[in-house]
Amino acid sequence: MILPSSAGRVVGRPSPYLPAFSRKQLFYTARAARPTLSAPTLAKGRRATTTTSTESGDNESGHIQTQKNEGIFFFDNVFPLRLQWLNRIPYLNPDKFLADSLSKINHPNLALANPGSIIKRALPENLPLRVEKILPRLREGGAFVKFSHEEGINGAELESTLKQYLQDKPITPWFNPFRRVRAFLVQGKPWIxxxxxxxxxxxxxxxxxxxxxxxxxxxxxxTLYSLFRKYGKLSEIAPQPSDSKITPRYAFVDYTRVRFAAMAKNCMHGYVVPPEEGGGKTGTLLKLSYESKKKSNWIWDWMTNHPRIVIPLLVALLGAASVTVFDPIRTFFIRMHVTHGLHLEDQPIIRWIRGQLMRGYDIIRFRKAKREDESLRIVWEDRQGAVDQLTTWLIETADTFIVVQGPRGAGKRELVVDQALKDRPNTLIIDCKKIQEARGDGNTIAAAAAEVGYRPVFSWMNSMSSMVDLAATATIGTKAGFSETLETQLAKIWGNTTSALKQIALAPRKKGDKDPQMADDEWLEAHPEHRPVVIIDNFLHKNNEGSASMVYDKLGEWAAVLTTQNIAHVIFLTTDVSFSKSLSKALPDRVFRQITLSDCSPDVAKKFVAKHLDADSEDKRQAGEQDVSAAQRQSDLDELDSVIQVLGGRLTDLEFLARRIKTGESPGKAVRQIIEQSASEILKMYLLDIDVSTRKWTPQQAWLLIKELAANETLRYNELILHDLFKDGETVLQALEQAELISITSKNGRPYGIKPGKPVYQSAFEYLTDDLVLKARLDLAIFTQLIGLETKNVEKYETELSKLAELPGTPSQLKPRITWCLDKAMASQEKIMKYEAQSAKLKKLLAEKY
Known part of the structure; x- marks a missing residue:
């Protein structure tokens, strides 16, 4: 077979331009060079080779030194490229390790054999050269072969003959059976x-x-194409941009395969392009290096280029995953929270141990708790009718709300949880106070989830999803739906709670019941005793702040779903007398069942305090401590009759009184301390000008109420709202009732009277009005405000009179109006003079007294 050489001459096998070397001559050449070689020969009596580790070149120089009549071949496809992971092994030189390991293998039919054996197969018998060195290149999957030849032999002709031989007798390694071993003459100066x-x-x-x-x-x-195309298929040649200032100038040559690029880099690095081929006057040196190629991902590109489709689809997938994966888990935890399945203290063995410990008289803490329960039993006996009524409602099938209303400290939660529901197995208590006092949407969601046992909850993702939604709005022009409002998040929590409560309510139902044909809703309606009870405590707490109205509206709607679908009984505990306005939005066609708790009667209050004192005396006797004398105890009990009338029957105040008496104070002194403390609280919360922006009343309005209630235990509602300070009277009075300064009594559905918010406040009001300096200061503020109001009235009448005076003449029809304006202006002026005279007296008092 005849092939054209790179020099334009014809070469063949045997080539007329290559001298015919006999086996004896080749063997002689190999023996002459044997003292400098350290590896076995290619074959007995043939070319000699060395496989000394030269992964960094001759003398660690990074290059292969060649002399006259020497050249370098680069053989490709000798090693698999996948062996590059060996470079990650610490303290391992892969090239040297591979050379040392493969030197022990001498099987010419294996591709991963000794490189000398591979080269032997690749070199034809009649090729007149001698192999000097074989340098394996593990990273690039090939090997350099340094050879020498006789004078007069052209390296290009050797390359042509070698290519023809490998084409006629291809070598296909086992790790790459679709690609054969190739060889090219190194034209540059490779960097090893x-x-x-x-x-x-x-x-x-x-x-x-x-x-x-x-x-x-x-x-x-x-020119680049003509130089690099022979090493493999090119996909692109990208020159440096013309406006780029980077030097030296460069171009990118992109091959379709990594092996093609490795062959070109090893053969053309250091090649000098002569002037006749476009290399300039003095030639141009080529320096080659591998360049990382950014992989194009069509899936990612499509996703980033179609956000209007991808983002909503991603939201839908995330929502589906959340419902499929997390919702059953959350429902399980809510069910365990309601049934106390994960609470160790509710397990039978734990309750038995606790019962044994509570029977021990040496455990003082448990005994005191029992004494306190005995003192509270007096209160529950007085309210037994309310307890029985509540218990009766819970076994009826009516789907309506139960509302327990009363002031703070009236014992609403204790009445419901500790008395009416003490034997009820499945109860859920939701404290609205904890939800409302949480700051921020994330904390509010976390607090609501904690109340029902909803977990896992990712409240922190709400802010992150809002940022993602904001970015999506900037990208696609509309919201993606990642972020969810507080209303949506709360709806999810209540929805999962509904599912859990329904599972609890249906748990007692068995397949063998006498009514298996009934639907779940019908069965729940027929068995109200199996429904769990939801207690919503502190309902309408801080209802006038921020998003509180929305939270309570959603709670009311959720409670309506529970009751109308017969899933659970719902009991609201609230101090707000206007609860019906909020609950009527959820159940507008139902009448609420209401229990109103008031203060204890004087007899019950005295028994409650006395029981506390008796329990304390018994504890002291059992502990060996000295108790007060019987005479002192009787004196304290006699004094209680008078102080109870002052203190009232609020449970929190009665417990505070009992604790102060236990410390050795007399009942009279203890009540005086309570009155003084209440007066300080009133002064700070309602009268001082601190954070007035959050109040719906002024200190002058609050002080007028305090002063009037100190003189009269009950005020007429309609009379008060006619006062000059109460132009927006109803709003102010409702706000003060919500703040518990006053309480408004109703008759026939309309407000008619105003009383102090707590019984002890009556005495606290009197205590504040006895302070002449405080009274003078606050009265002066009232007169100042009234003077301002009357001055505005005078200015208004004067403006109207000046306009009437500008009319030509004085029509007789306007004389009554002019007279009316003059009378009103005169009346306001008389009030101003009266208020200023009283203000002068108050200023004199403030100047004389501390």
Whole structure:
């Protein structure tokens, strides 16, 4: 077979331009060089070779030194490229390790055998050269072969003959059976480095001058194509942008395969493009290096280029995953929270141990708790009718709300939880106070979830999803739906709680019941005793702040669903007398069942305090401590009759009184301390000008009420709202009732009277009005405000009179109006003079007294 050589001559096998070397001559050449070699020969009596580890070149120089009549071949597809992971092993030189390991293998039919054996198969018998060194290149999957030849032999002819031989007798390794071993003559000066640089399909070709004083030419794409196409299929040749200031100039040569780029880099690095081929006057030196190629991901590109489709689809997938994965888990935890399945203290063995410990008289803490229960039993006996009524409602099938209303400290929660529901197995208590006092949407969601046992809850993701939604709005022009409002999050929590409560209510139902044909809703309606009870405590707490109205509206709607679907009984505990306005939105066609708790009667209050004192005396006797004398105890009990009338029957005040008496104070002194403390609280909360912006009343309005109630235990509602200070009277009075300064009594559905918010406040009001300096200061503020109001009235009448005076003449029809304005202005002026006279007296008092 005849092939054209690169020099334009014809070569064949045997080539007329290559001398015919006999086996004896080749063997002689090998023996002459044997003292400098350290590896076995290619074959007995044939070319000699060395496999000394030269992964960094001759003498660690990074290059292969060649002399006259010497050349270098680069053989491709000798090693698999997948062995590059060996470079990650610490303290391992893969090239040296591979060379040492493969030197022990001498099987010519294996591709991963001794490189000398591979080269032996790749070199034809009649090729007149002698192999000097074999340098494996593990990273690039090939090997350098340094050879020498006789004078007069052209390296290009050797390359042509070798290519023809490998084409006629291809070598296909087992790790790459679709690609054969190839060989090319190295035309440049290869850089044999042992750095960790992984080959890529793209090669960066830099154009450098051959000497510092010379200049380099920028090689054209046509020239680059003619130089690099023979090493493999090219996909692109990208020259440096013309406006780029980066030097030296460069171009990117992109191959379709990594092995093609590795072959080109090892054969053309250091090649000098002569002037006749476009290399400039002095030639241009080519420096080649691997360039990382950004992988294009069509899936990611499509997703980023179609956000209007991808983002809503992603939201839908996340929502589906949340419902499928997390909702059953959350429902399970809510069910365990209601049934106390995960509470160790509710397990039978734990309750038995606790019962044994509570029977021990040496456990003082438990005994005191029992004494306190005995003192509270007096209160519950007085309210037994309310307890029985509540118990009766819970076994009826009526789907309506139960509302327990009363002032703070009246014992609403204790009445419901500790008395009416003490034997009820499944109860859920939701404290609205904890939800409302949480700051921020994330904390509010977390607090609501904690009340029902909803977990896992990712409240912190609410702010992150809002940021993602904001970015999506900027990208696609509309919200993506990632962020959810507080209303939506609360709806999810209540929805999961509904599912859990329904499962609890249906748990007692068995397949063998006498009514298996009934639907779940019908069965729940027929068995109200199995429904769990939901207690919503502190309902309408801080109802005038921020998003409180929305939270309570959602609670009311959720409670309506529970009752109308017969899933659970709902009991609201509230101090707000206007609860019906909020609950009527949820159940507008139902009448609420209401229990109103008031203060204890004087007899019950005295028994409650006395029981506390008796329990304390018994504890002291059992502990060996000295108790008060019987005479002192009787004196304290006699004094209680008078102080109870002052203190009232509020449970919290009665407990406070009992604790102060236990410390050794007399009942009279203890009540005086309570009155003084209440007066200080009133002064701070209602009268001082601190954070007035959050109040719906002024200190002058609150002081007028305090002063009037100190003189009269009950005020007429309609009379008060006619006062000049109460232009917006009803709103102010409702706000003060919500703040518990006053309480408004109703008759026939309309407000008619105003009383102090707590019984002890009556005495506290009197205590505040006895302070002459405080009274003078606050009265002066009232007169100042009244003077301002009357001055505005006078100015209004004067303005109207001036306009009437501008009319030509004085029509008789306007004389009554003019007289009316004059009378009103005179009346306001008389009030101003009266208020100023009283203000002068108050100022004199403030100047004389501390």
């Amino acid at each position: 480095e042992d750095l960790y640089r992984v080959p890529t399909a793209m090669v960066k070709v830099e154009f450098l001058p051959t000497a510092p004083e010379n200049s380099a030419a920028e090689i054209s794409q046509e």
